[in-house]
Amino acid sequence: MEAVQPNVGFVFGLFAAIIITAALLVVTLKNMFHCALALIVCLSGVAGIFVLLHAEFLAAVQVLIYVGAVCILIIFSVMLTSNLASRQIVQTNQNALVAGFASLMFGGGALLLLKMHNIWPQAGPALPDDNVMTIGKLLMTDYMLPFEVISVLMLAAMIGAIVLARGESS
Amino acid sequence: MTPYAYIIALLPLFAFLMIVFFLRWKEQVSALFSISMIVLGWVFSLIVFFETLARHGEPYEAFFYITSFAGINFELGILVDSLTAIMLMVVTTVGACVQIYSVGYMKDDPRYSRFFAYLSLFTFSMLGLVLANNFFMIFIFWELVGLTSYLLISFWFEKKSAADAGKKAFITTRIGDLGFIVGLMMIATYAGTFNYQGVFAKAVGGYIPAGILTMTAIFVFCGAVGKSAQFPLHVWLPDAMEGPTPVSALIHAATMVAAGVYLVARCMPIFASTADGAMVVATIGLITSFIAASIGLVQNDIKRILAYSTVSQLGYMIMALGLFGHDTALGEESVGYTAGTLHLMTHAFFKGLLFLGAGSVIHAVHTNDIQDMGGLSNKMKITTWTFIIASLSISGIFPLSGFWSKDEIVATTLHHPVFFVGTLTIAFMTAFYMFRLCFLTFFGKPRDHHRYDHAHESPKVMTGPLVLLAVLSVIAGWWALPWLSHGYSSFVHFGEVRHEGPNYLLMLISTIVAVSGITLAYLMYYRRSISAEKAAERFKPVYTFLYNKWYFDELYQAVIIDPIMKVADLMWNFDAKVIDGAVNGSAWLTVLWSDVKLWFDIWIVDGAVNGSGWLVRQLGGGLRYLQSGSMQFYALFIVALIVLIAAFKFELVSMATSWPFMTLALALGFVALRFYSRITAAREEAQAGSPNKEKL
């Protein structure tokens, strides 16, 4: 049976909208918990973009790790540290205006740059179908070193986090 | 002796040096030394005189070559001829008399030995002057004579009038010497030598152009005008009477003033070659003689009368010599040379006697004013009668010496009517004022009894020279008796020997003139039949004019001295204000400059240093707020800059030139930074004490 060819543009636009909206929510909401939830939505959207870009494994990793671990961790921290009760706390500092302006300039500049130097192709070469196996193979052969380094990094991060969070009582 | 004639001059010099260095405090010894030296000189002069006489006046010259400069030889030498021999005798005789007289006159003076030292120095100078054989040497001694006369006139320098008189004498003769120097320079230029013989040879031989010769003659005569107190430089001689009387006798009667006459006589070859120059000389002589005689008529100071008499007689001599030169230049015969030099000799004797006698009178009555004297013949016999003899001699009474010399002078003027009349008039005046002086001083009733009572005859040491000079006044002229075939005129002559027989008419005329003068004085001042006061009243303007010496001193004061003093004042002002002002001004400028540099140092140099510190502080004060401690702020800053750089790098915004806008952006950024930091600081202030400051 013929798979229904999705309208990539539409899907992209949908996901883009989700991402952008969620991102805006992340940076502006007062309630930290809501921010974390918006972050989850945003990261999920990004995973969707990955799928569109034929990076399924990465999308899975994204959801698993980013959403599943990092965001949960963030929620943990939010729960542990914030005084959610207060609604009067202003969540943006005094740099807001200038920062907004700067980021606007930054974003606008980037977009302008992209528009001016539109040198990238519309379609790219075909990617191998089996995403997972390819990545797995590459990890073990070409990208062995980064893989190991990352492992060490993870280890260090773990130990560090344990040390830090343990406190003075030792 | 003649080859060693210079010893005569060196003896008084030796006396001077000895007194100055060794004998200062031994008064009697210095007087004795000085007198013995000059008496020795007199003896030697006598020997030289007779030797010269034996040679019939042939000149003897000996010299010592010193150096040559610009083609002119400079030498020290002596020239002994008849004129020299006469002058030597005159100087040493009168000098010896004066020195012996001074022993008595200056007896109580505190500077006794200095006086004798000066007298010796003067005698040395005068003898050197007459012995010189070239113009250079005579000029040296000329100046020395001037110097010593200054020293002697202002001997009593505590009196301001004496000091002033000395200055006046020196300066006035100096003016004459200026002319003399010009004359010397002309001689050196045109004759090429200073030696007398050489110069006269050139002058007579016609090697010097006539106009130049006349000018030279007149300039040389200027020296004589100054030294012999001729018009217009006669003003110093009467004032020079401030000096002691022996000084007046020696210098201003016999010797120094005769130096001018000697100079004219010596330079006769020059004057005899230029008729115009010689006429100038003669005219000045006549004018001088007349002016001085007229002033002498009404003076009351005994020495001043004698001083004016000296000026007048000097005028006679100069006139005679001038007329001689004039006549000789024109080829005529004249007895002027003989007359002038003879009068020089006789005048030295009787004028010296007159002064010494006046000194004797002054010594007795302690006043110079003849109006306070009178009747002194009773008290001072020797003085009186020697004085009378001298007065007769000067008036020209037969057979005294003055008669013969004055007669010769009148004879010289025979061919010049103006001069003839003038000479006789002056002779009349001379006789008149001399006997006025005699009658008022020695005869009649004493006018001041106090002085009369104290008057006494002078000691022998003073009257001795008076007698000696009186004898000479009588006999000295007998040498020139016209009846003699080998008399004075065959010894002292110029050119050929000229011998004239006695001119009886002339003798008669001059005698009548002299006697009438004496008679008038007798009538006015002895018999009082003609009143002097009434005559003075009737001719009041003339009397005042004569009494005030023809106002010469006032004229010179106004025309010459006051302007010169004004110029001196101007110079002083210039020096004080401009030159000192310039010095002070440069000091002020230096201070000002150092102030400027101080300002510069404080404001600019230190300013740069302080300013850089200030700048750093300001910059730091502004930039430190960048270190807000807030990481988010750092991030913002980074982003802003990235945006900016990206904008320019990727040319997102089109701009012609980027650097002004970059600079503008930076400046705006700095301002914004300041603004932000102000706000932050304010906010920090608002939150009283931030807990962040505490340590973790």
Added chain:
Amino acid sequence: MIYYLALAALLFAIGLFGVMTRRNAIGILMSLELMFNAANINFVTFNHYLGGNGMAGQLFALFIVVVAAAEATIGLAIVLLIYRNWRGIDADNVSIMKW
């Protein structure tokens, strides 16, 4: 392709805004995550359109995820520490090294 890149850029800008602005430290960390994700999208886009040479882009994105996770861990540990000391995680207060 540029749409993806534009999306990534936009996401990055928003994350940047959040980093510069958020008071809460955890908020800053969350915005940081956004930035990381924007970079990831970029990488994957390039890998898809340009990188025929294996899966370099995706692998790199993978590594970024790992690193981001490690970094989030440490960051949150630090936040916890701050919370312990200051009873608040206001980023404005964490500014001892100010002037």
